[in-house]
Amino acid sequence: MGIFRPTRSTRRAATAALAAAALGGAGVVVASPAQALSGATASQAAADQSHAYRHGAVPLLDAVQKSLALLPGSLNNLRYGGGAGSPSLGVTTGAPKVYLVFWGSQWGTRGTNSSGNTTLSGDRVGMAPRLQAFLKGLGTRKETWSGVMTQYCQGVSTGTQTCPSTAPHVGYPTGGALAGVWADTSSAAPSSATGNQIGTEAVKASRHFGHTTAASNRNNQYVVVSPTRTTPDGFNTPTGQFCAWHDYTGDSSMSGGAVSSPYGQLAFTNLPYVTDAGSSCGQGFVNSPGTLDGVTIVEGHEYAETITDQNPAGGWTDLIGYENGDKCAWISSGQGAAQNIKLTTGTFPVQSTWANDYNNGSGGCEISHPVR
Numbered sequence: 001m002g003i004f005r006p007t008r009s010t011r012r013a014a015t016a017a018l019a020a021a022a023l024g025g026a027g028v029v030v031a032s033p034a035q036a037l038s039g040a041t042a043s044q045a046a047a048d049q050s051h052a053y054r055h056g057a058v059p060l061l062d063a064v065q066k067s068l069a070l071l072p073g074s075l076n077n078l079r080y081g082g083g084a085g086s087p088s089l090g091v092t093t094g095a096p097k098v099y100l101v102f103w104g105s106q107w108g109t110r111g112t113n114s115s116g117n118t119t120l121s122g123d124r125v126g127m128a129p130r131l132q133a134f135l136k137g138l139g140t141r142k143e144t145w146s147g148v149m150t151q152y153c154q155g156v157s158t159g160t161q162t163c164p165s166t167a168p169h170v171g172y173p174t175g176g177a178l179a180g181v182w183a184d185t186s187s188a189a190p191s192s193a194t195g196n197q198i199g200t201e202a203v204k205a206s207r208h209f210g211h212t213t214a215a216s217n218r219n220n221q222y223v224v225v226s227p228t229r230t231t232p233d234g235f236n237t238p239t240g241q242f243c244a245w246h247d248y249t250g251d252s253s254m255s256g257g258a259v260s261s262p263y264g265q266l267a268f269t270n271l272p273y274v275t276d277a278g279s280s281c282g283q284g285f286v287n288s289p290g291t292l293d294g295v296t297i298v299e300g301h302e303y304a305e306t307i308t309d310q311n312p313a314g315g316w317t318d319l320i321g322y323e324n325g326d327k328c329a330w331i332s333s334g335q336g337a338a339q340n341i342k343l344t345t346g347t348f349p350v351q352s353t354w355a356n357d358y359n360n361g362s363g364g365c366e367i368s369h370p371v372r
């Protein structure tokens with residue numbers, strides 16, 4: 001028999017009962033804004049429940065509720081999901097490799113800026129070079145934002161919250177995470193692509209970059225960036241209350257169904273043109289005017305979740321189904337607040353991610369952590 005993997009909505013419903021039992025008689029522990037499990041309002045939750053494949057979806061800022069009950073102590077931490085897919089994968093164990101795919105003729109003519117980054121004439125605010133600079137800079141200047149993720153691993157028992165030194169841990173992106181850039185302008189991207197279409201573009205990119213085996217894709221993720229004024233999977237519409245999400249091609253719950261891939265099951269991200277949503281997806285969240293703040297906050301969120309939960313939800317999630325980025329989204333002050341980090345390629349705003357080992361194992365949101 002197959003192993004039942006509950007959807008995010010099922011996990012949340014089960015956790016509500018578990019939380020009530022765990023907190024009964026002990027009093028509810030109310031999170032401060034700096035520690036809150038950032039989650040969605042009722043309307044956001046309803047949109048999520050019918051779209052279980054939107055793993056690690058960054059909720060719109062104005063849909064986030066900041067005062068949620070925390071379970072006591074380690075009950076609030078992430079747990080290993082036992083791996084998913086075939087072969088069964090939990091986390092990215094080698095140096096993470098990100099391939100950016102600018103999908104559609106709407107991106108326009110390709111050029112190169114003084115930093116050697118690809119520019120595109122249809123990129124009205126410069127999202128493409130900003131993404132490249134950010135991903136190139138990860139793993140440089142001995143940055144420790146990436147260190148938070150390296151505490152997680154695979155090859156441990158399902159439900160485990162800590163990792164022994166002998167387990168294969170999440171890799172560190174030494175010298176940069178960006179592995180390739182492709183502007184696929186051969187035809188127009190759909191005005192509102194399905195999850196299957198986005199995953200199919202990731203498969204196309206895998207072939208383009210010469211990764212034609214599962215082994216060569218083991219530590220890869222494909223970020224499919226849609227052009228401005230498109231609504232991939234309902235982004236920036238009433239049915240798409242998110243800024244981005246990630247998944248893998250083998251997920252049959254995806255809109256349009258699982259994606260056929262001859263190159264192994266691929267990790268990919270649906271990254272819309274997030275600045276189209278303005279402050280709802282992070283514009284000005286850290287800097288002023290901060291037009292591109294949301295670009296690196298949102299992509300950083302999905303990157304961090306992909307390397308700790310490569311084939312969702314076989315990696316690290318909490319009892320509700322939240323991943324490491326979900327639990328720390330849109331914190332504006334105090335412990336775990338989003339802030340700028342300095343890389344060799346510039347200064348970029350990022351959010352914190354969840355660390356199980358923070359506060360003596362009670363967990364919390366951290367922007368910096370020693371690299372394992």
